[in-house]
Amino acid sequence: MGKIVIVPITRIEGHLKIECLVENGIIKEARSSGMLFRGFEIILRGRDPRDAQIITQRICGVCNVCHAMASTFNLDSAFGLADKIPDNGRIMRNLAAGLHVVQDHILHFYHLAALDYVDVTKVAKYEGSDADLNSIKAFIGRGELGPFVPRYEGDYRLPDDVDRAAVSHYVKALEIRRKGHEAVAMLTGRIPHTASIVPGGMAEVPTVDKIASILWRLNELRSFVDNVYLPDVLAVAGVYSDYFQIGAGCQNLLAYGAYDLEGKNPDYTRRQRLFQQGTISADLKLQPLDLSKITEEVRHSWYESNTSKLHPSTGKTVPADEKSGAYSWLKAPRYGGRVYEVGPLAQMVTTYASGNPKVKSLVDSTLAHFKATPAALFSVLGRHAARALAAKYVADAMGEWLLQLKPGEPTFVPYELPEEAQGVGIIDAARGALGHWIEIKEKKIANYQCVVPTTWNASPRDDSGTPGAIEQALTGTRVKDEANPFEIVRIVRAFDPCIACAVHLITPKGNELGRFRIY
Amino acid sequence: MDSKTIEYPVIWLQCATCTGCLISILNSVSPTIKNVLIDEVIPGKHVNLRFNATVMAGAGDLAIAIAEETVKKVKGGYLLIVDGSIPTAKNGVYGSIGERNHQPVSMVERVIEFSRDALAVMAVGTCATFGGIPAAAPNPTGCQGLKELLESKGIKTPVINVAGCPPHPDWFVGTVASLLLSGLPSADQLDDFGRPLTFYGKLIHENCQRRAYFDEGKFAKKHGDPGCLYELGCKGPITYADCPTRLWNTGVNWCVGSGGGCHGCTQPEFPDLVSPLYVKTIEIETAPNKL
Numbered sequence: 001m002g003k004i005v006i007v008p009i010t011r012i013e014g015h016l017k018i019e020c021l022v023e024n025g026i027i028k029e030a031r032s033s034g035m036l037f038r039g040f041e042i043i044l045r046g047r048d049p050r051d052a053q054i055i056t057q058r059i060c061g062v063c064n065v066c067h068a069m070a071s072t073f074n075l076d077s078a079f080g081l082a083d084k085i086p087d088n089g090r091i092m093r094n095l096a097a098g099l100h101v102v103q104d105h106i107l108h109f110y111h112l113a114a115l116d117y118v119d120v121t122k123v124a125k126y127e128g129s130d131a132d133l134n135s136i137k138a139f140i141g142r143g144e145l146g147p148f149v150p151r152y153e154g155d156y157r158l159p160d161d162v163d164r165a166a167v168s169h170y171v172k173a174l175e176i177r178r179k180g181h182e183a184v185a186m187l188t189g190r191i192p193h194t195a196s197i198v199p200g201g202m203a204e205v206p207t208v209d210k211i212a213s214i215l216w217r218l219n220e221l222r223s224f225v226d227n228v229y230l231p232d233v234l235a236v237a238g239v240y241s242d243y244f245q246i247g248a249g250c251q252n253l254l255a256y257g258a259y260d261l262e263g264k265n266p267d268y269t270r271r272q273r274l275f276q277q278g279t280i281s282a283d284l285k286l287q288p289l290d291l292s293k294i295t296e297e298v299r300h301s302w303y304e305s306n307t308s309k310l311h312p313s314t315g316k317t318v319p320a321d322e323k324s325g326a327y328s329w330l331k332a333p334r335y336g337g338r339v340y341e342v343g344p345l346a347q348m349v350t351t352y353a354s355g356n357p358k359v360k361s362l363v364d365s366t367l368a369h370f371k372a373t374p375a376a377l378f379s380v381l382g383r384h385a386a387r388a389l390a391a392k393y394v395a396d397a398m399g400e401w402l403l404q405l406k407p408g409e410p411t412f413v414p415y416e417l418p419e420e421a422q423g424v425g426i427i428d429a430a431r432g433a434l435g436h437w438i439e440i441k442e443k444k445i446a447n448y449q450c451v452v453p454t455t456w457n458a459s460p461r462d463d464s465g466t467p468g469a470i471e472q473a474l475t476g477t478r479v480k481d482e483a484n485p486f487e488i489v490r491i492v493r494a495f496d497p498c499i500a501c502a503v504h505l506i507t508p509k510g511n512e513l514g515r516f517r518i519y
Numbered sequence: 520m521d522s523k524t525i526e527y528p529v530i531w532l533q534c535a536t537c538t539g540c541l542i543s544i545l546n547s548v549s550p551t552i553k554n555v556l557i558d559e560v561i562p563g564k565h566v567n568l569r570f571n572a573t574v575m576a577g578a579g580d581l582a583i584a585i586a587e588e589t590v591k592k593v594k595g596g597y598l599l600i601v602d603g604s605i606p607t608a609k610n611g612v613y614g615s616i617g618e619r620n621h622q623p624v625s626m627v628e629r630v631i632e633f634s635r636d637a638l639a640v641m642a643v644g645t646c647a648t649f650g651g652i653p654a655a656a657p658n659p660t661g662c663q664g665l666k667e668l669l670e671s672k673g674i675k676t677p678v679i680n681v682a683g684c685p686p687h688p689d690w691f692v693g694t695v696a697s698l699l700l701s702g703l704p705s706a707d708q709l710d711d712f713g714r715p716l717t718f719y720g721k722l723i724h725e726n727c728q729r730r731a732y733f734d735e736g737k738f739a740k741k742h743g744d745p746g747c748l749y750e751l752g753c754k755g756p757i758t759y760a761d762c763p764t765r766l767w768n769t770g771v772n773w774c775v776g777s778g779g780g781c782h783g784c785t786q787p788e789f790p791d792l793v794s795p796l797y798v799k800t801i802e803i804e805t806a807p808n809k810l
Contacts, residue, residue, distance in 0.1 A: 043655045
C-alpha cells in the first residue's frame with residue numbers, strides 16, 4: 001500500500017491537501033483536507049446585520065458575487081423583504097450574478113484546469129504569426145518557465161495545433177473574463193468585492209448607456225463561450241475520452257437553483273428560477289428541495305464532536321485542532337444523512353430532469369456528439385461539459401433580462417432593521433449550492449452560518465465514516481504513474497474547489513435557535 | 520536566448536486569503552497580466568513568477584520545492600509577495616502551506632522563512648498589510664499583517680504595502696513597475712503605513728465625483744438616491760486611495776459611483792473601526808440637507 005500526498009493542490013482557490021492510499025495502482029482510500037481556517041462566523045457575531053453582506057463577500061474573492069447574493073437574500077428574508085424587491089433590483093442582481101458566473105467558469109477551465117491537459121511548452125516549435133503565441137515562444141526561449149514548469153510530465157495528448165490554439169485561448173480568456181468583470185462592475189461598482197448589491201435591492205440604477213454597454217460585453221462573452229470555450233471543452237474531451245469513465249463519485253446531486261425569474265414567492269426553495277432547485281441521483285428523478293434535511297457532521301473535522309449533526313440554523317462549532325481522527329477544517333454537510341455533490345453538474349442535471357427544453361437540447365446534443373448516455377455526465381469530463389453548458393445557458397438568457405430593465409424605475413425598497421429575526425438565503429453559485437443563515441437579536445447578528453459548495457464537495461468522512469464527494473470520486477481510480485498522478489488532480493480540479501469558502505466556523509457560544517422557518 | 524534579459528524571481532505566498540487580490544490583479548489592462556508574467560514588462564526585465572499556488576502548473580512537493588530552492592539559491596535576490604493575513608495563534612495551526620517531513624508547515628513559519636532573505640516583501644491587499652477581515656474582532660486565529668509580524672521577529676527586510684480589499688490592479692502593477700524601474704521606494708514615497716503615495720496619497724473625499732453634493736448639503740437618504748452618500752455610511756472622508764480618479768474595472772465604475780459608498784477597504788481601520796458600514800461613522804460639520 002503506497003501513499004500519494006499532494007499538498008498544496010494548486011490551481012484551485014485556497015489550501016487543499018489530498019491524500020490517497022494506492023494498492024496495485026488503484027486508489028483504495030482518499031482523504032480531502034482543508035488546510036486553512038479563518039473563523040468568519042465568529043467575526044460576524046455582534047455586528048450590524050447589513051455588514052454581513054460586505055464581510056461575507058470576503059469569504060472568497062473568486063465567488064464574491066455569489067456570497068453577496070446569498071447574504072443579500074438572507075438579509076432580505078430576515079428583514080421581511082424577500083417578496084418586495086423591485087423588478088429592476090431583482091434583474092440587476094441576476095445580471096451581476098450571471099455575468100460573474102460566466103467569467104468564473106471561463107477562468108476555471110482556462111486558468112485553473114487547462115494546464116492539466118494543455119502543454120504550453122509545445123509553443124516552442126510554433127512557426128506562425130499569432131502575436132500571443134510568438135511572445136510565449138520568446139518567453140520559452142528565455143528559459144525561465146515559471147509558473148508553467150515544473151509540472152507533472154507525461155500525459156499531454158492534444159495534437160500540436162489544438163494544443164497551441166488552447167494556449168492562445170488561455171491568453172484570450174484572461175481578456176474576456178476581464179470584460180465580464182467590467183460588465184459586473186457597471187452594476188455593482190467594482191469587482192471583486194462589490195458595493196451595490198444591498199438588502200432591499202440594488203444601490204446602482206440602470207441607465208440606457210449602461211444597458212447598451214453591458215449588452216455588448218455580454219455579446220463578447222457569448223461569442224467566446226460559443227466559439228472558443230465550448231469547442232475547446234469538446235476538443236479536450238475528444239482526446240481524453242477515458243475521463244468520461246473516471247471520477248463518477250457519489251452520483252447524488254443537490255441544487256438550490258439560481259436567477260429568480262419572479263420575486264413574489266418568499267420561499268426560495270419554491271421560487272421560479274432559471275436553474276431548477278432539487279435533488280437528483282443516477283435515476284434522473286427530480287426530488288423537491290427540503291432545507292430541513294441538511295446537517296453538518298464533524299467526527300473527522302477539527303471541531304468538538306458534540307456539535308455534530310446539527311442543522312445550519314442551529315449549528316455550533318468549537319475548534320479542536322488536536323482531535324484524534326480528524327483531518328480537515330471542513331465539516332461534512334449531508335442531506336438526509338447522505339453525501340451529495342453540488343456544482344454546475346447538479347445545476348444542469350436537475351434542470352434537465354425538470355424537462356427544461358433549452359437545457360435538454362444542450363445536454364442531449366453534447367451527449368450525442370460523444371455517442372454517450374447521461375451516465376457519462378457523472379465523470380471528470382461530464383463536470384467540465386456541464387460547466388461550459390451552464391455558462392452558455394445563463395449567458396444566452398441575459399440579453400433578454402437586460403432589455404427588461406426600466407431606467408428611472410426604482411431598484412431599491414427602504415426597510416427598517418428588525419429587532420429580532422431569522423433569515424435564510426440560498427443560491428446556486430458558480431461552484432454549487434450556497435446557503436447563508438442568520439439570526440438577529442437586538443438589531444445585531446446573534447448567529448451567522450454559511451454552508452458553502454466546496455464544503456459539500458470536499459468534505460471529509462462523516463460520522464458514519466462515509467467519504468465525501470471528492471473522496472468518493474477519487475476512490476477506485478487507477479493511477480497510471482504515481483510520480484505524475486494526473487488522474488488525482490484532474491478529478492479534484494473538475495470540481496472547481498474553493499477552499500476559502502469551505503472552511504468556516506460558527507460561534508463557540510452560538511445560541512440555539514428554535515425550529516428554523518423561512519419568511 | 521536573449522542574454523540581455525534580467526530575470527526577477529518572485530515567490531507569491533497566499534496565507535489567510537480569499538484570492539480576491541489575485542483575481543483583481545488579473546484585471547490589469549496596460550500592461551495585461553500576460554504582459555507582466557510572459558513578456559519583458561519593462562524592457563530587458565522579466566518577472567519570473569516561480570511560485571503562486573493559484574496559477575502555477577505544478578502541485579504538491581514539486582511546487583513547494585521550487586519555492587524553497589529559490590529562497591536558498593537566489594538569496595537576497597528574489598521578491599516575496601504575500602496576500603492574505605497571517606494566522607499566528609497556537610503556533611500557526613490554523614493555516615499551512617505544504618509539508619516538511621510529513622508535517623504541515625504553518626503559514627507564519629513559511630512567511631518568516633521566506634522573508635529573511637528576500638530583496639523586499641510586498642504585502643498585497645489589506646489582509647497582508649494590516650490584518651484585514653480575518654484579523655477583525657475577536658480575531659479567532661490571531662491574524663496579523665506582514666509588517667507587524669516581521670517587526671515582532673526582528674526581520675529587517677523592506678516591506679511595501681499595497682493595501683485594498685482588494686487592491687486595484689494598477690496599484691499592484693504600478694508598484695512592481697516602480698521596483699523594476701527605480702528600485703526600492705524611498706521613505707518619502709510611502710505614507711505612514713508603508714503605502715505608495717502615488718496611489719494612496721489623497722482622501723477619497725477630496726476627489727469624489729459626489730463631492731459637490733456634500734458641499735451643497737445634498738445627502739442621499741436611501742440607496743439609489745442621487746446625492747452624497749455620507750449619511751448612508753460612506754467612509755470616503757477617512758479613506759486614502761485614488762479610486763475616484765482612477766475608477767475600477769477599466770474605469771467603468773467604482774463603489775461610490777454605484778451608490779454603495781466607500782467601505783474604507785484600504786485603511787488599517789478596516790473593518791472594525793469603519794463598522795457599522797452603513798451608519799455615519801464620523802460627525803463632520805455639514806451644510807443642512809437640501810435633498
